[in-house]
Amino acid sequence: MTTSSPSHMPPADTVPDHPVHANQFALLRQRRFAPFFWTQFAGAANDNLFKFAFTVMVTYQLQVSWLPPAMAGLVIGALFILPFLLFSATSGQLTDKLDKTRMIRFVKNLEIAIMVLAAWGFWRADAAVLLGCVFLMGLHSTLFGPVKFAYMPQVLQPHELTGGTGMVEMGTFLAILLGQVAGGLLVALPGIGHTTVAAACLGLALVGRGVAQRIPMVPATDPSLVINWNPVSETWRNLKLAHGNVVVFRSLLGISWMWFFGAVFLSQFPSFAKEVLHGDEQVASLLLVVFSVGIGAGSLLCEVLSRRQVEIGLVPLGAIGMSVFAVDLYVASRGLPAVPQMGLRAFLAQAAHWRVMADLALLSLFAGLYSVPMYALIQMRSQPTHRARIIAANNILNALFMIVSSVLAGALLGAGFTIPQIFLITGIANAVVAFYIFMLVPEYLLRFVSWGVSSVAYRFRIRGAEHIPAEGPAVLVCNHVSFIDAVLLMAASPRPIRFIMDHQIFAVPVLGWLFRLAKAIPIAPQKEDPTAYERAFVQAVQVLREGDLLAIFPEGALTRDGSLQPFRGGVVKIVEMAESHGVHPPVIPMALTNLWGSFFSRVERRDGKQVAMARPFRRGVWSRVGLNVGAAVPRAEVEPVALHAHVTRLLVA
Template sequence: MQDSLHLLKTRRFLPLFATQFLGAFNDNLFRTSMVLLVIYGIYGDPQQEATFSAVAGGLFILPFFLLSALAGQLADSIDKARIIRIVKTAEILIMIVGAAGLLLHNVPLLLVALAAMGVHSTFFGPIKYAVLPQHLEDSEVLGGTGLVEAGTYVAILGGTLLGGVLVYQHADGFHVARAAVAVILVALIGRWVGGMVPPAPPQADAPPLKMDWHIIRASVTLVNATLHIRRLFIAILAISFFWAMGAVLAAQFPPLVKNGLGSDQHVATLFLAVFSIGVALGSVAVNRLLGGHVSARYAPVSALGMGLFVLDLYRRVKWWPEIAPGEKLRGLTAFLALPNSWAVVLDLLGVAIAGGMFVVPLYAFLTTTVAKSETARTVAANNIVNSGFMVLATLILTLAVQLGVTVADSLLIVAIASVIAAWLGWLLHKACD
């Protein structure tokens, strides 16, 4: 970790890190504000709330599936710093729409802004990883990737906490005006910082810009061009299983807390915060363990660790004491006073730490195993497959909820997927290390 901290003092890394940090912060500030407002202030039916969470997750991910091929073509063919400036300008306009949705308590408008943020992230996603091998030395890429992931999840924590504080300030009502102002302000700062990212022109051997606007054909072509390489195929599948598990967990946190644990939005915020801290810790720890060397050595045990912690979480939630009819949802103090409450928190932390240790080396592997002129397209292909898995996971989750599967039972889906992720991590370790 100490070796990679020096990157935060350099212009070749700090502006990109800060831009990504602010983007993740604002994304989660808006999403937390939206989810808490809808779950705790607009809807009142458990099935409706769980369905909303799943649909919102699917809408955010769908643009990754549809538009990543276009994003990858752009990022490898023109200056990546220029794309950052365009994307961050678009974020300001999107957050104006999102702020209006918050102020009006308008669910369709909120979902439109959420989907637009998905488009924003689709075009920024390939850049944040593809710039690293272009601006950093080979020995710095794993550390830089770990810092980006850690910073992302610290930003998620900050945005989550601020969203909870700004939206739900008193027991008798919601106060979203401050959140509406905040998302626009952060977007403006993000645009200013994004303008400081050093130029990242296309490599000399990069293909000329020739956009294929047929999004399905472009996506199929890009994925086929990447997945025929076995080591990339395994790495992308492993990352996809990680994000599919994450999609299920993220979609279910608010309804899990409210309907599974009988607790209020402060406990939901705690869960999101613990998860964010855990992934950040895992992202940093794996760089220290690997000594800067890109390797899948710890991927299998990390994935199995995720599964074991999820199983223990399932066991505890399944037998959690229900609140009495007419009783108020438990606050943070009341929740933490219950037996096994800290065990639930530690389970979440364990899942997140293992997840960070699992995924960071795989992302570093993607950007260092191909030519620098192909990194953005490789990350874009990864994003397409990831998003496909995540959308599929949210569809399965939505269907399961409609069929009567409880939030607690849905955790078993994550546990099963972790075994497959461990197997894929083992295959990649044997093939490349």
């Protein structure tokens, strides 16, 4: 996240400027975020207290012939997400058309009414009434979903979006944890369990409505929108709207797959605890504790690991971890001896169970790393007037994927597969799906490589990142020190960058493949290949006409001694050609510092020859490098000598 822009910034009359804060927890002291956070926290806790208490009740306490215990979690989960499929399109329209705060308060009023009915169902131990309330609470969450993610971009600055999204995801899963633990414990209270659950659900609904009254008013983004009440045609329209932005749409698919993945595990925990781990209700609650804490920890880590920008490079890292620990969970849980049902203390006394819990914790931590950047990317890159409808499209896809998840898991159970085997299949499928998505959207893989290099190979510090435009075309001008300069620039910008690069670098193993994947523009000297030379400029101008970032290393080649070489005139030619097409891109100077002499730069040997990528530890491990970014250069100074002077000043800044 970088400097403000009209599409990302909150309107000036709704959210005042706020000083830069140390971390995302500072948002909990601000009215623009805290009441909203606690409102969604109470709602998520209530959803899960209710659902899990009901699931435990039909798994361990009631004998309902038409709802066998092994299928209870799947049926309840599918019924809860059905309204997302039916009503998300209408919900997205209402959220774009109406004041966000008005929508939130209406949803909280609805929650109170549903919990009154649920309280009656618990008191009578009526499974049919409670199944109806599951559907209604799914409707409650369907209405709240678009508000949840459309509200934040209107009240948070761009550099706060990853942290705010991480806080909400952490809060959601902490609420899931507390709600499900409370639901499992309260429903098991002898004699008073059902009544206590009913009172707790109604109390949480009242608390959520009270806190919602403190949420500041946030204006509608598209008040003139005409509501289409036909859910079928509007659902199709929302999906087409989301499909209009390829990166956003495929991110929606990635998030939906994460919910498919998570639904398999969450729906099976009660049965997994009972049939595989031979534990009681408390053991089922412990699995949910471990899973939810892991998600929360991963969500909070995102802001630290992403340097307070939308870093989708964390997504492949998350996908790898999800698969690795899903497979290890299968290995850890197969072959556990059949023993009488254990309580929590007996369960924890066995070392084999600690490996199961470690797998669950790490699997869910990586799921947090996977999901938060995707959610933040969707919020940041969706058009503000259509943001809620894009999020509604996401909820529709989530519902479809979760329903398919429930059906497939049920089919596998019916075919004789064990729960650990289902976990194994899910982990392998996750690896296949993740690889497919990353090949479809190379930006994820490119960001992963750039994040890894800048975070692992080096200690990379960026100064002046706010000067990189958050939207619109711009030309980035930087010194050329090493073979991975482009990779480091990718890490510094939350937006994709197209590079003009010497054609010879495409012959370098691995790096050449990486730069081709990044759609870098090869350029050859005019004397060597005049056709390729001119074609590079035409492609560069097209990048700017499309509103994207273009980076160029105007020295024309890697420095041979670490000093800044004279600049060539390619930048001037690109800007003039762009201006002839009505595009006036700002030129942003940059300087990479302390990179000379590192593994990826050239170094002179004793025989006088220069080599690169030799002696990998000659600078030690995790050496410090930096990028200094300056303000846009005045148009009159967009010429080689003046640009050289700007970059020189940044080198010593």
